[in-house]
Amino acid sequence: MQTQQHNQEELSMITCSYAPDFNRCARLCSSVDHWVSSDIMHWLVVPARDLAVFNQLSNSRRNVVAVEEIVPGDFRQLPLSNRWWLDSRAWPVRGWVMQQVTKLSANFVTSAELIIFADSDLQFVRPFSRDDVSQDGQLRLHRIAGAKDRGEHLQWHHKAADLIGTQPQYFGHDYIGQLITWRRSHLEGLQQHLEKTQGRPWHRSVGRALKVSEYILYGAYIDSIVGLEHSGHFSCDQDLVHCCWFKDEADALADGSDPLRARAVAVLLQSNLGLSDQDEQQIVRDLTAMKSHPMEGLAL
Numbered sequence: 001m002q003t004q005q006h007n008q009e010e011l012s013m014i015t016c017s018y019a020p021d022f023n024r025c026a027r028l029c030s031s032v033d034h035w036v037s038s039d040i041m042h043w044l045v046v047p048a049r050d051l052a053v054f055n056q057l058s059n060s061r062r063n064v065v066a067v068e069e070i071v072p073g074d075f076r077q078l079p080l081s082n083r084w085w086l087d088s089r090a091w092p093v094r095g096w097v098m099q100q101v102t103k104l105s106a107n108f109v110t111s112a113e114l115i116i117f118a119d120s121d122l123q124f125v126r127p128f129s130r131d132d133v134s135q136d137g138q139l140r141l142h143r144i145a146g147a148k149d150r151g152e153h154l155q156w157h158h159k160a161a162d163l164i165g166t167q168p169q170y171f172g173h174d175y176i177g178q179l180i181t182w183r184r185s186h187l188e189g190l191q192q193h194l195e196k197t198q199g200r201p202w203h204r205s206v207g208r209a210l211k212v213s214e215y216i217l218y219g220a221y222i223d224s225i226v227g228l229e230h231s232g233h234f235s236c237d238q239d240l241v242h243c244c245w246f247k248d249e250a251d252a253l254a255d256g257s258d259p260l261r262a263r264a265v266a267v268l269l270q271s272n273l274g275l276s277d278q279d280e281q282q283i284v285r286d287l288t289a290m291k292s293h294p295m296e297g298l299a300l
Helices: 019-035 048-057 095-103 149-166 184-198 202-207 214-226 247-255 275-291
Strands: 009-015 043-047 062-066 083-088 090-092 111-115 123-126 140-141 180-183 233-236 241-244 266-269
Touching: 009 095, 019 043, 019 048, 019 123, 019 275, 043 048, 043 180, 048 062, 062 149, 062 233, 083 095, 090 095, 095 202, 140 180, 140 214, 149 184, 149 214, 180 184, 184 202, 184 214, 214 241, 241 247, 266 275
Parallel strands: 009 043, 009 111, 043 062, 140 233, 241 266
Antiparallel strands: 083 090, 111 180, 123 266
């Protein structure tokens, strides 16, 4: 794990990926280099066995690190499986839970105080800088009042309540979205709080959860423990990403019947839509062809 001097002003972007998503991640990286301000460092966090393929994406603003090097607790990926990991006590951990443990280890990736997560299936299509997620020294907190208060989302809220030591509850907001931003100092506070309430390492508690959301866990901690007004966050319910979760949404974006959202700086084309690489690239090309030129000084 890295020991670095804390940088209060720096914003770092983190992408968790793995070999099956390499092509998508490569397209994300290309769009980052084209549209994202060059003062934002980009970190790819991938399983150790995928380092060789992802290292080709490294450059002056992008570093590639292994999950096993930054996540505490000696997790190991099962041979011949992308879906399962084992913790230090041989407890099986699902891959999607391991990705959440990895995001919750972001403070071991970067020294930056300000952290933003970009998933592999995003592509930037407009300029993006720190000013898009900060105002007057406050960092954006994705927070939609009253949304997603039932079903599996409610179970994630209840699990967050269990982990942080409150009564089972819905915390009043949905915190799940794209280009989610956290403060490193609060992430470290959350880790310490989890260990105090659970009496064991935080990564073991999260890794052994059957239903958990890292974004709800962080948001619930800010609202119920820190207090939004003391957090250095401002609440925002507008998404920075135009998300296409279903094929008809992608078709509507492509034919212009549902134009790119006014505030969207990126587009998400869900990986299971059945679109070919060529289809996705054509949609993005058409979107960006009508936009302004990228910021001066960025690599093309």
